[in-house]
Amino acid sequence: MTCPFHHEGERIVADEGAKLDFSRDMSYGDYLQLDAVLNAQKPLSPDHNEMLFIVQHQTSELWMKLMLHELSAAVAHVAKDDLGSAFKMLARVSKIMEQLVHAWDVLATMTPPEYSAIRPYLSNSSGFQSWQYRCIEFMLGNKNAAMLKPHGHRPDLLAKVEAAGARLRCTTNRCACWRAAALPCRPATWSGTGRSPTRPAMRSSRPGSRCTAIRSSTGICTSSARSSPTWKTPSDSGASAT
Numbered sequence: 614m615t616c617p618f619h620h621e622g623e624r625i626v627a628d629e630g631a632k633l634d635f636s637r638d639m640s641y642g643d644y645l646q647l648d649a650v651l652n653a654q655k656p657l658s659p660d661h662n663e664m665l666f667i668v669q670h671q672t673s674e675l676w677m678k679l680m681l682h683e684l685s686a687a688v689a690h691v692a693k694d695d696l697g698s699a700f701k702m703l704a705r706v707s708k709i710m711e712q713l714v715h716a717w718d719v720l721a722t723m724t725p726p727e728y729s730a731i732r733p734y735l736s737n738s739s740g741f742q743s744w745q746y747r748c749i750e751f752m753l754g755n756k757n758a759a760m761l762k763p764h765g766h767r768p769d770l771l772a773k774v775e776a777a778g779a780r781l782r783c784t785t786n787r788c789a790c791w792r793a794a795a796l797p798c799r800p801a802t803w804s805g806t807g808r809s810p811t812r813p814a815m816r817s818s819r820p821g822s823r824c825t826a827i828r829s830s831t832g833i834c835t836s837s838a839r840s841s842p843t844w845k846t847p848s849d850s851g852a853s854a855t
């Protein structure tokens with residue numbers, strides 16, 4: 614006896630003209646490279662919960678990939694003085710961060726003993742070695758050259774983390790203060806060692822009135838900055854280096 618709804622399903626598909634044959638056309642899975650994505654979960658333990666641990670990290674890395682995509686574009690738009698587009702991208706970044714935080718609700722269904730059951734199979738691997746996470750940190754201003762070391766064995770990834778040195782914060786501060794001085798923005802560069810040579814001291818314990826006004830009006834500068842765009846070196850200002 615065939616299912617009474619069988620024909621109903623076929624009728625809907627036929628009525629909506631749904632395409633069913635993808636032997637010669639790009640399908641949903643083709644477009645999304647789902648074979649590669651969905652075959653990338655390789656549990657090392659026999660434990661049921663490891664799939665959660667892997668998928669949680671992989672989805673977080675995919676969200677971090679999107680975050681870097683948006684942050685890099687935002688830096689480019691700020692440097693072009695196109696703050697409107699940059700703000701839209703930064704608003705998306707903040708939603709991605711919310712998504713990453715909420716994703717922990719799923720991970721929280723794993724108990725500590727369940728985590729301990731898979732931990733021995735992970736060897737020394739840790740989110741500490743996430744190169745995308747490090748790129749995000751560097752772009753947002755928290756740059757520690759020591760964090761490049763875990764990527765030394767992969768020159769391709771090391772180069773990406775180093776390249777993330779042109780910090781959004783530096784560019785936005787620079788852009789905000791050039792605007793105050795009615796000058797075009799210029800992007801920052803970084804050699805990967807300590808302070809950025811082209812980035813004068815911007816953090817100071819005595820915020821300048823003009824940059825404070827810029828910060829409060831644009832809301833994009835978090836660190837205190839000097840009042841005049843003609844920067845002094847850290848030693849002149851006694852400011853602490855970031």
Ligand code: HEM
Nearest residue numbers: 666669670671673674720723728738739740741742743746
């Ligand atoms: C049961 C779940 C998890 C445990 C027990 C855990 C544990 C840890 C520990 C102990 C560290 C410190 C570094 C270390 O000792 O290796 C760390 C760092 C880190 N974890 Fe996790 N983690 C978990 C899930 C995640 C997830 C889902 C992500 C998402 C990508 C993640 C991303 C990171 C990152 C990026 C760091 C480096 C933080 C930094 O250096 O500032 N972790 N984790």
